[in-house]
Amino acid sequence: MNQIGFWIGIGIILLGRMLCTYSRPSKGRCKLRMAGDLHHYMRHSYVPSDKPVYVHNYLVNGCGGAFLHPTHIFRNFKETSKTEAVYEMKAAYPSCEDSSKIALGNILKFRKKNWQFDFIGGIIYFVLAFSMFPQCQLNHILREDSFSGHLRSFFTTVLDSLSYMLEQSYVSFIGTLLLLITAISFVPSKISRKRRVVIGVLHVSAHVSASLVLMLLLELGVEMCIRHQLLATSGYHTLYEWYRQMEREHFPDPTGLRARIEQWTFGLYPACIKYLMFAFDIPEVMAVTRGNICKNGIQSLSRGYAVIYYASVFLYYWVFSTPVVSMIFGSYLYVCINWFHIHFDEAFSSLRIANYKAFTRFHITSKGDLEVFTLAVDKVPKKWKLNPKWDGELQQMSHLKKHPSQWTAAMKQQDPLLTVKIVDKFVISRTQQNDLINNGPILSSPP
Secondary structure (H helix, E strand, C coil): CHHHHHHHHHHHHHHHHHCCCCCCCCCCCECCEEECCCCCEEEEEECCCCCCCCECEEEEECCCCCCCCCCHHHCCCECCCCCCCEEEEEEEECCHHHHHHHHCHHHHCHHHHCCCHHHHHHHHHHHHHHHHCCCCCCHHHHCCCCHHHHHHHHHHHHHHHHHHHHHCCCHHHHHHHHHHHHHHHHCCCCCCHHHHHHHHHHHHHHHHHHHHHHHHHHHHHHHHHHHCCCCCCCCCCHHHHHHHHHHHHHCCCCCCHHHHHHHHCCCHHHHHHHHHHHHHCHHHHHHHHHHHHHHHCHHHCCHHHHHHHHHHHHHHHHHHHHHHHHHHHHHHHHHHHHHHCCCHHHHHHCCCCCCCEEEEEEEECCCCCEEEEEEEECCCCCCEEECCCCHHHCCCCHHHCCCCCCEEECCHHHCHHHHCEEEEEEEECCCCHHHHHHCCCCCCCCC
8 A cells, every 4th residue: 555655646746747737827838737627528739839838738528527518619719818829629529520419409309308397388388378368369360261371360460469468468578578587697697798688589589489379379279179169069067968968868767866866965976077077178168268258358257267267278288388398498508509609508418418428547658758548438338237257356456456346337238348448649748857947948749
């Protein structure tokens, strides 16, 4: 153990001389600056020029994090110091092309990976469209003969609904205003306030437009069912009346048993069945209440029936809206990360990518040069099993074991020992002694 500690100490001393520190100006002696705050691997190296340089290589390796960060948005790295040094990307893992493809998953996989988002997303959309229920004047859409005419009337109605929401509604307008404030605040503060407002307005506009389109589609569906006599044919208890008719036709009661049960239960027997069917016949309840509102106005309904109507609408509208709100929000993240280079935390943490793991190791040669290796595994096994060969090496020190891990991949082709690869290797030449003393010429490190 003492020998191990001795060599660790020697290694720290040598690395301390080769790597830069933040405590004092390096004056060009800093060959490598490392960080691990971003969950990817990237290396940028100084492009030789007549301009002074303080750091020759920037290396970031945080591939051991819980999720992956993109690399393609950091392709064009710029030095922030006053030296105006120019840097060139030498290595990236995953590659910028792979990173860009992974970002596309925000559109295709956002809902699958973040199904919990449906709960809040559906509620937000219902609040945005709340004041527009019901739509009673839809004849102009259904009366058109051509598809283009239907489409033109449809979007004209959507614009009219938007105008009504902004000018007369209360619930939907307040919901839109709160969503706009939230969307603007959600944009990272590193960009200008004007751009934050523009991005927030465009984001909310997409959600509001989608919520109004879904509202009108739902209303058209109910209207078509009413016109074809599929709904609102015999009041609120259509399902119960059908049940009583089928009961009389196929289950006769010559002894009057059902009447006696009704008398013995003080009317609870038929009432429970009646209102239970009423609760499950949501489309009929929605259609009948909608007809009453369109005929007599919302003020004609009691508070209880108004609550029942909006609860019925909410159930169907929530089901229709959840895929759309997830797709729009995922598209927003995709656009922001690729064109505005923001939201890289949110865009990639939402994908929950556990693959692309890497670590960096150093080797000091006999000449005093520093070799830097980065090893990576593209795919991390999801299933593991106990390694039987690990038990036979319990008495040995961990650095001497051929099988240092207690666990191994359940599928041999996914074993990291077989799939590991070197994704980057470079050498930092040893700095000459006279350079350390006199701050003379600095040896540049090979790419």
